Amino acid sequence: MLNPEALDRAYNVRAAIPDHPAIFARWREKSLRAIDDLRSEQDYYYGPSPAETLDFFPAHRNRAPLLVFVHGGYWRSLDKSDFSFVAPPFVEAGISVAVVNYGLAPKTRIEEMVQQMLRAGAWLHRHAADLGIDAERIHVAGHSAGAHLAAMMAAADWPAWSPDLPPRLVKSVISISGLFDLVPVARAPFLRDDLGLDDEGAARVSPAGYPPASPVPVLAAVGELESEEFHRQSRGLAAAWDNCPVRLMNLPGRHHLAAVEALADPAHELFHATVKLVTR
Numbered sequence: 001m002l003n004p005e006a007l008d009r010a011y012n013v014r015a016a017i018p019d020h021p022a023i024f025a026r027w028r029e030k031s032l033r034a035i036d037d038l039r040s041e042q043d044y045y046y047g048p049s050p051a052e053t054l055d056f057f058p059a060h061r062n063r064a065p066l067l068v069f070v071h072g073g074y075w076r077s078l079d080k081s082d083f084s085f086v087a088p089p090f091v092e093a094g095i096s097v098a099v100v101n102y103g104l105a106p107k108t109r110i111e112e113m114v115q116q117m118l119r120a121g122a123w124l125h126r127h128a129a130d131l132g133i134d135a136e137r138i139h140v141a142g143h144s145a146g147a148h149l150a151a152m153m154a155a156a157d158w159p160a161w162s163p164d165l166p167p168r169l170v171k172s173v174i175s176i177s178g179l180f181d182l183v184p185v186a187r188a189p190f191l192r193d194d195l196g197l198d199d200e201g202a203a204r205v206s207p208a209g210y211p212p213a214s215p216v217p218v219l220a221a222v223g224e225l226e227s228e229e230f231h232r233q234s235r236g237l238a239a240a241w242d243n244c245p246v247r248l249m250n251l252p253g254r255h256h257l258a259a260v261e262a263l264a265d266p267a268h269e270l271f272h273a274t275v276k277l278v279t280r
Helices: 004-011 020-037 084-092 110-126 145-155 182-187 189-195 199-204 228-240 256-263 269-279
Strands: 041-045 053-057 064-070 096-100 133-143 173-176 218-223 246-251
Touching: 004 182, 004 189, 004 228, 020 084, 020 256, 053 084, 053 110, 064 084, 064 110, 064 145, 064 269, 084 096, 084 269, 096 110, 110 133, 110 145, 133 145, 133 256, 133 269, 145 173, 173 256, 173 269, 182 189, 182 199, 218 228, 218 256, 218 269, 228 246, 246 256, 246 269, 256 269
Parallel strands: 064 096, 064 133, 133 173, 173 218, 218 246
Antiparallel strands: 041 053, 053 096
8 A cells, every 4th residue: 555645646637737727727717618518407406405516418219228427536626517518519410318426525425425325316217208309328437436337337236226227227337547445545645634534434335345236338438647646547447347258448549538538529539439429
C-alpha cells in the first residue's frame, strides 16, 4: 500500500492538472449549449431528497436505448449540469441520455449515494414507457467516482431491492477512470476527512468485492497520462469481475479530465465503442 503522500500524488487529479478550472468552465459552457440545442427535460425527481434528480435528453425515436451518465468529482463536488455536454452525440446516434445527480460528501455517505443510484435505476426502468426508452436496454456510464457508482449499479441484486425489477437492469457499464477499490482512495489525505471511511467501510462500498451474479459487459477506459493507480483500479476490476467480459481501453495522450471528454467526442474510439455496446 502506498504511503499517504504517494496516495495524494496518485489520486489528487486537480493538483496534477493546474488548468482544471478552465476545463470545468469549458464543460459548463458546452453543457449550456447542449441544453439550448437539444430537447431536454430537466430535474426529474427520482427519489425523496433534493439531490435525487436527473436530466433527460430523449433520442428522436421511440424505444431508444438509454445511456445513464453518472458524474465524478470524488463523491463531493460537481453537478449533473456540468455534464450535459455528453448528451448531443449520443442523441444524434439514436440513444437517449439521462444525467443523474446524487448527494455529495461529507453530508451524504457513500452507502447512501449507492442507494440513490439504485433509486435512479429503478425509476428509469419503471418510467421507460413514459420516457420513450427501452426498459431492456439501460446502460450506465460513469467517470471517476461516477464509474464507481455505475459499477455498483451493475453489481446490484435488483430483485432484492424491489421484486418488480429484473436481475440485469443494467445491461453494460462504460467506466472512464473508474475507482473500484476504495481502501487506498479513502486513505488519501485530501479525501480522508470528507469520505470518513475506515478500511472496513471502504471495502464494503468497493465494487471489486461484488462481482455481478450474471455477466455484465464492461468497457473500462483510462487516460494514458493518468497515474498508475488509476490503471491498476481498472485492471483490478477486470480480475475481480472475472465472470464478466471486461475490455480495457487506453486513451492515448489524455489525462483524467480529458478522458471523460473522449466519451462525447464523435471522432474518438471510446465514443464509437460505447455506441456499439449500447445499440447492439
